[in-house]
Amino acid sequence: MRCVPFVLLLGALWGAPSVGLAQSVSDAGACRADVVFLMDNTGSMGGPINSTKRNARTILDAISGGDPRFAGIDTRYGVATYWGDPREYLTNSSFWFCHRDTCPYSWCNRYICENPYGICARYLPSQCVSREPTEAQKTAAARKAFRINQPLTDSKLQTQRGMNEWRPCSSPGGCGGDWAEANFFGLHQLATGGQSTDGLCIDPPYPRAPYAECADKGFASGYDIKWREDSGRIVVWFGDACSWTRTVDKTEVIRALQANNVVVAGINSGRSGRGIDHFSDVGIGSCMWGADPGQAASVTEATGGSLTNQVSGTAATINAILDAVAGGMAQAGSAAAVSFDTPSFTENTRLYQTLFNAKDWSGDVIAYELKDDASIGNKVWSAADKLNRKGTGARTIYTLGNQRGEIVGVPFIWGQLTGAQQNDLRTEPNGALGNVSKGATRLEYLRGNRAHEGKGFGYRVRGSVLGDIWHSRAVYVGAPQQPWPDSGGGFPSDKNRYSNFARDQKSRAPVVYVGSNDGFLHGFDADTGDEVIAYAPGNLFSTTVNAGYHRLTDPNFNHNNLYVDGTPTVSDAFIATRTPAQWRTVLVGIKGGGGRGLFALDVTNPKIFRNSSAKDVVLWEFTNQHDPHLGYTFSEPTIVLMNNGRWAAITGNGLNDTATDRTGGQSQLFIIYLDGGIDGVWTEGKDYLRIPTGVGSVSDRNGLFTPAIIDLDGNGTADRVYAGDLKGHLWAFDITNADQNSWQNAYAAPLFSTKAGQPITVKPIVTRHPTGALGNEPNLMIYFGTGRFLNDADKTLKTGQSFYGIWDSAKARLTRADLAAQNFYLNDDAKR
Structure with a gap:
């Protein structure tokens, strides 16, 4: 079903030099379904x-x-x-001709079956006319x-x-x-x-039927x-x-x-x-x-x-x-999203479509060729088909484990899991702890072994090994192509220049990464569709009934359980991990409604994806257990270089945090350093920062969504952040200073508040205002639609929503009354 309830997404619009614009959507698009009853x-x-x-x-x-x-x-x-x-x-009239369907039932032979001689059985040969009807x-x-x-x-x-x-x-x-x-x-x-x-x-062809013709x-x-x-x-x-x-x-x-x-x-x-x-x-x-x-x-x-x-x-x-x-x-609504392997159409451009099957909650990624006219060509590969044929022992799957007290990446195999993780896989649907054999068999099921589906231990029968891909978009990662400079603004120079890294990696194998509700982030070879890596987030292990990885084997599994249901973010960054600082391609994954946490992988070199490299590939996980102000990660992070010279993932705190202190329940901006938490320990102020907005409480929780990050001076570092929250506030954050302790809300209040708390759950679009900046700094236009569609209950929301354009001219506390109304017309002579 096409569900785009209450959110209108448009590109940048240039309006008159006023405070902003508002476009009302009084009955904005709900989930729409057309049902036709076709009766015999x-x-x-x-x-x-x-x-x-x-x-x-x-x-x-x-x-x-x-x-x-x-x-x-x-x-x-x-x-x-x-x-x-x-x-x-x-043909019941003068246009009778010999039909080629042969009826095996004697009682219907009197109608249209031809006899063994190729002549219409009911009519004489002279009645089998062949002239064409009008x-x-x-x-x-x-x-x-x-x-x-x-x-x-x-x-x-x-x-x-x-x-x-x-x-x-x-x-x-x-x-x-x-x-x-x-x-x-x-x-x-x-x-x-x-x-x-x-x-x-x-x-x-019936050569003996001289009067027969195409039906x-x-x-x-x-x-x-x-x-x-x-x-x-x-x-x-x-x-x-x-x-x-x-x-x-x-x-x-x-x-x-x-x-x-x-x-x-x-x-x-x-x-x-x-x-x-x-x-x-x-x-x-x-x-x-x-x-x-x-x-x-x-x-x-x-x-x-x-x-x-x-x-x-x-x-x-x-x-x-x-x-x-x-x-x-x-x-x-099973066609989830499409992605491309290049930002512009070229001769060999491919399209990658993610899918889910709502009958059995299986999923797929399909690669198609694009023709010169941008129409879809032949299917190149299906990830589900490839994975169904892949041996369980041939898969490279990681998770976050504990080796001799060190929190590191480990292979997703029974002997490498902690006791708590093993207990999740031993947990029966009724909550009882089963034996080790059943736990190990559950793990093999998750790795793709189908021997116990509907038989043996009676685990859930899957449509395919690859689970449904619902809210995650496929992300193509090929040769490095980001616009990072070779010096200045904290970027390394000389032998560590970004251009050297891009040159050295120009021929690396392309991979398509996507999250799935089978419990894994998957990486598929973009050329062949073969899986090259999978990651099972460590914070999704749970022995709770109707949760954890054991739930995926339950014959009564339903789609109320989400896992890696968010889109990963990938960027090149110059960071140190367990090895000295160098350019790396870092993937930061989220779980959407599947969990309260993010994880980071080093995906620089797909050739090293094997069990022995788990410690090098898995960088960290940052979860609600490290900071309870982090909620379900509906906010997609952006990887940027901060003005203090450190690389970070900037994201909103999402929905339903569990903090109970004075800032609990507030919408908050998280700045998570990519080189923080490598040791498994997260210290606020050292490994990450959070900036609360002051809006929200433990009894009335708010949440911040996907931010837009702005480089004001063009030197490649992040200077300003815009993000909306569940209560309908648009926030501006100032991160221009080299001192992280100076990063804060740009104003002592929201830049703008929507009508009647219309929620802002999409990433804003930011452009320059067409007037000069003198006296109007930062002189930016911020565009966004309002509304929410985060769970099934949101389908029943009937309140009107709007599309806004807000001018940030250093004036805060703006409301709808400060905006200039705009009228939009269809480019249609018949209807305006």
Whole structure:
């Protein structure tokens, strides 16, 4: 489902030289879903039709928010119907031609099956004419095969009226003329908005059939359901018979559905392998299939939907429909993000797409080639496919451990874990501590061993070894390309110049890094898709019921458990670790809603990723256990050089900190030194700093989100920070001084406060103001949208949100009353 609730993100806007601008979004975009009910209206469908119509109000009320699974979702409904194939209605008159579907059922031979001599069985050879029908005749035939009873609407009454048109054998197509129906044609027409079938001849050659011709005439109904551009699209498909495949075959219907992002959920009156899931291997078969999986299973699997078989009766019908829609809505939002291997399109640019499957919470990273016109080309690799085939012993996985009292990176293998970590893996779903054997087997499960999925110890059956990738974007790391200077501002010179480092690393193997809710940060070879590294954050170990790594093996696991659910940040920095200072490529990972902590890895040289290098690759973890003012790390860090000459990751404290002192619950800025905490000890003022804002309390907790970092004088060091908080305040922080003790809030109050506490949970965009800076320093424009979408409960927020542009001219305590209102118009002559 397309969920962008209440947050409007725009690029930089230049306005008049006023204090700022405000653009109201009175009904800003909620999670949107378009649900279409597609019914087989032929004679045998009386039971499903009547049951659905009779309970329509119950079903629609539930999907409209009565069922908590759908709360806060802006849903529209459509109703459609299908009968027999278009060519049935075309060929029942003078355009009869020999169809190539052979019917294996004796009772339907009287309709359209050709005899062994290649002649239409019911008609004389002289009646098998071959002249081409007109476009009008083809359209008329298509409209007898498929019809939209109700285009998408938010009216439940209109939806019910559309459903009331459902009657077995009802017009315009009647019962059809055969056993197979226009299932695929109906799905194709919904997906494409009534556009033409491809017209490709898929009939096998029958030399003895002189009158036979291509069955697909390029049929188009012209009926458009009117999908919304920014919605999740779900078709609930009802039926009890298989589909003709000579007009639209499996390849064409799946291609149309996938191209238009439509998820199909099947409600089959028959059992698996029968009804709409037909896979008869009797002769050729009127459905032209031949093997498992059947028709419906193939379509629903390809689109990420579900298939429920043998549905009958009121309760079963209602439950099947609601479960199908809920699963479809979840899957409709499964394409998480895309990344590129270069900031500009070149001849060999690749796109990396992250995905999740909401049915089994598996995930994937897929690499595609981009064509010269920027359209998507061939798939190059699938990380999930690669990882499923990788041996567990061949994987390099690290975690944070304790070796003889030293907090260091260790291989993720049983003998290297601490007793507390082992106890997590020994913990049973009921909280009891199991034996060592089960704990070691759980670890092997996490490493990819699937021997105990659904058998043996009965661990959770996974769709793939790679877990769902939900809120994390893939980050491509190739040759060093950052704009760091070779001297000045604290940057090293001579032999330690950044240009030397970039030259030495120009040929290093590119890696794509991404966080996953299987418990790991993963790194995949960007060229091949093979996993080269994984990291299991140490602070996610827990023996608590419904937490920790043991939870991932529970057959009752659900997606309430998140793990590495944030996007990593990667930058080159000149730091010392356990070895002397040098340029390194540092990855700082976060967990989003999965945990209160960050971790840092040295990913300079992927060639050293092996078990023996754990101590060198893993730098540190900084968690809520080190400072309780750190909450869930929804704030993405930025790696910068500070004016005191030290490199740091700057981030907000996120949500739900646990501190209970006088600054507990306040939104706070964290400055975490990359060379701090190497020894596992974090000392405030030495290894990290935090700057509280003064807003928030233990009883009413606030939180600071992703900051924007500004270099005011162009020397490469960070000078100013802008970040928003949950209570709707925009903060400015001054970090220009070389003395870290002077870093503070730029003003004694927020720079700006939104209307009625509209939350600011996105990274602001900062540009120069077009006027001169004299007397207006720092003379910057800060742009941001308001709103929040951090958990399912946020879908129900209905308050209006806004897009703001704030001028920082050294005047604080600004409110909406200080802003200049702006009007924006669509560039559309028909609507302004």
